[in-house]
Every structure is written in structure tokens, then in C-alpha cells.
Amino acid sequence: MLNIKQIQYFAACAKTGSFSQAAEMLFTTQSNVSKVIRSMEDDMRTQLFVRHAKGIELTPEGERAYIHVQRILENIDELEMQAQPLAKSSLCVCFHPSSWFADIFVTYYEAHKCDDLHYQVYAADTHEIIKRVKGRQDDMGFAYVMQNQLAAFQYFLSRNYLEFELLTETEVNIYTGKGKADTADEGDFNMSQLRLIQRFPDEFSPDNYRNLVEENGHSAVEAETVVVTNSDYIVERLLGSGELCNISGADLSGRDPGYSSVKYTFPGEGQKLVYGCICRRGEELSEQGKDFLGFVKERLQISGK
Numbered sequence: 001m002l003n004i005k006q007i008q009y010f011a012a013c014a015k016t017g018s019f020s021q022a023a024e025m026l027f028t029t030q031s032n033v034s035k036v037i038r039s040m041e042d043d044m045r046t047q048l049f050v051r052h053a054k055g056i057e058l059t060p061e062g063e064r065a066y067i068h069v070q071r072i073l074e075n076i077d078e079l080e081m082q083a084q085p086l087a088k089s090s091l092c093v094c095f096h097p098s099s100w101f102a103d104i105f106v107t108y109y110e111a112h113k114c115d116d117l118h119y120q121v122y123a124a125d126t127h128e129i130i131k132r133v134k135g136r137q138d139d140m141g142f143a144y145v146m147q148n149q150l151a152a153f154q155y156f157l158s159r160n161y162l163e164f165e166l167l168t169e170t171e172v173n174i175y176t177g178k179g180k181a182d183t184a185d186e187g188d189f190n191m192s193q194l195r196l197i198q199r200f201p202d203e204f205s206p207d208n209y210r211n212l213v214e215e216n217g218h219s220a221v222e223a224e225t226v227v228v229t230n231s232d233y234i235v236e237r238l239l240g241s242g243e244l245c246n247i248s249g250a251d252l253s254g255r256d257p258g259y260s261s262v263k264y265t266f267p268g269e270g271q272k273l274v275y276g277c278i279c280r281r282g283e284e285l286s287e288q289g290k291d292f293l294g295f296v297k298e299r300l301q302i303s304g305k
Helices: 004-016 019-026 030-044 060-083 099-112 126-134 147-159 178-182 232-240 287-302
Strands: 049-052 055-058 089-095 117-123 140-146 162-170 172-177 195-199 224-229 245-249 260-265 273-280
Touching (some): 004 019, 004 060, 019 030, 089 126, 099 117, 099 232, 126 140, 140 147, 140 287, 195 232, 232 245
Parallel strands (some): 089 140, 195 245
Antiparallel strands (some): 049 055, 162 273, 172 260
């Protein structure tokens, strides 16, 4: 049976490529590191490292072992975080990267900053949101889904014992920098000439725009994606420069007209986005979760969505 010490020492050696550097990282001696690695190799009955004059390197068996070791250490980190003492109440949510949601959370925090609360707020793609809510890392997740993918998405959630509460829907637009939009009439563009900045797409996300078709039959896939990022901040800044465009849903509170304008709105019900909350099926939210979800719904009503 392997022990956690062997796993930690192995990871340090794999990361540094040196017994001596691993020893410094682990605050021990080189001979002790070498001894622990040798015992791990004996227990696994395989050679994990090739020793040579310049240091060490993983064998093919060591490479395969390192993949599993990284997962083990990630799980240990998550377990240690879970073991940390929480306040009397806590709120853990995950969400698609969204300036609107960030503003909502900040507003909610300001209204509750005198309460005895701890918060965990995590930006993620659709599959990570599902994984986190299902695994009880978060109380709920907030996600955008293409309307024509909603039925498949809800079925996928049901297979994972989750459910989706639809909160609102919004249009899918082509956005362009403010300066660029002012120089041309709406609709006066060639889809194949568009240069895009997009967030990383996943199966159900609004950035999986390949099926979007404009009125003249041209597909969004004809456009060239120049930059792909998971940073909402980078999208805003590069979009504001005026050179690139972005295909995404209408911000629930409206985009800042100072840096971008709507160039085109894709027509048709199936090409809209829906926005909603992912929760564990048949499980009641905590009082704090109910309060936050109610706050989000209230803000959607205020913005007219």
C-alpha cells in the first residue's frame, strides 16, 4: 500500500527533476527523498525514475503514475478546503464568466457584509459547473444555454441528478467595438470577414456558435476566430479596441455602450439564449441559497428580463 508521504515525495521529484531540489522543497535531505522513492518503486514493483548525472527523469511507467498522483493531490487539496471551519452560514456558487453576474454578487455581498457569512464564487464552463454542483462543491450554478440545445441539456442534467430552473432568455448578438460600429450601417458586413474574440466553447455554451445562421443564410462559422480566452476582462478590453467582434448573448443588464455596440442580432426563437440556475434534483436549497437565488430573480425583474 502506498502512503501519502510517498505520493508527495514522488510529485516533488517529478516536478523538479532532481532529488536535491525536491529535498529543498520538502524541507528534508536528499538521502531521505531517495529512500522514500526507492520504497515507492519497491511497493509498485516498477522503476519510476531514470537516474543520471544531471538529475532524474520519469520513466514511461513514472509518467503514467504522475497523472494519477496529480489527481490524488488535487482531491486532497479539495478535501482540506472542505475541512476548514465555515461561518454559521455559507454560500457557494459557480457561474459562466459574466460581468453581469459579477456585479450581482458584489451588490449582494455589500448588502450582507455585516452578516456572519463565508462565500465561495467560482467561474467555470458548463461541464465544470455540472461537476461542481453534482459533487456538492457548490450549492448551485448559473449558466447560459443555447435555446435549441435546452432539451438535450435538461436531459443531460437529469442523468446527473440535477435540474435547471429557467430564469430568463436573451438574444444572441454580434458585438463590435464602438468605433467600428459607428463607421458602418447595421447589417453592412460580410460574415466571412469578421474577426472574432470568443470564450472557450463547450457543448451547451453560448460560445458554441457554429449553428447560428443569419437571415441571408450565412453561418457564423464563416467568421475567423482570432482570440480564444476564458477571461471576460480580456473580451471586454479587446472588443473595446474596435478591431475584433464577439458573438454572445445580450448582457442581462446591457453592455457598456462606451466600448461596444450591437452589430447584428441573430433571428429566430431557436437562436436565443436561456439563462438559469442548476441545482441538485429533489434537494432543497439552504436558506442562504434561497436568499441569493431570490436576489438574482429580483435583479432580473428590475432589469426588465
